[in-house]
Amino acid sequence: MTRLLPYWPYLAALLLACAALALAFRSRVMRLVRVAKALSTDKRLPVGVRWMFRIGLVAKCLPVDFGVDEVLLGLASVIVLVFYRDEVRAIVRETGGASS
Numbered sequence: 001m002t003r004l005l006p007y008w009p010y011l012a013a014l015l016l017a018c019a020a021l022a023l024a025f026r027s028r029v030m031r032l033v034r035v036a037k038a039l040s041t042d043k044r045l046p047v048g049v050r051w052m053f054r055i056g057l058v059a060k061c062l063p064v065d066f067g068v069d070e071v072l073l074g075l076a077s078v079i080v081l082v083f084y085r086d087e088v089r090a091i092v093r094e095t096g097g098a099s100s
Helices: 008-041 047-061 068-083 085-095
Strands: none
Touching: 008 047, 008 085, 047 068, 068 085
């Protein structure tokens, strides 16, 4: 009769790997939230762009079927990346959102 190896070491390794991935994912999501908040509140960006970010982020949380959130966030992102690239880099650097 063959003896099966105990499965608990493999299960423990799998659980540890899942926990490490969850912590890494959480830290990236929190970094993204900090950057999004900074982009929607920083005074270096124009008021209209900040409001587009705010309305787009709020619409992301609501069950809106029109695609308003994607349009607003996409338009604000294009405006920011074309005209305010240096300011965005500074904002991301200050909030700790830049990957090392």
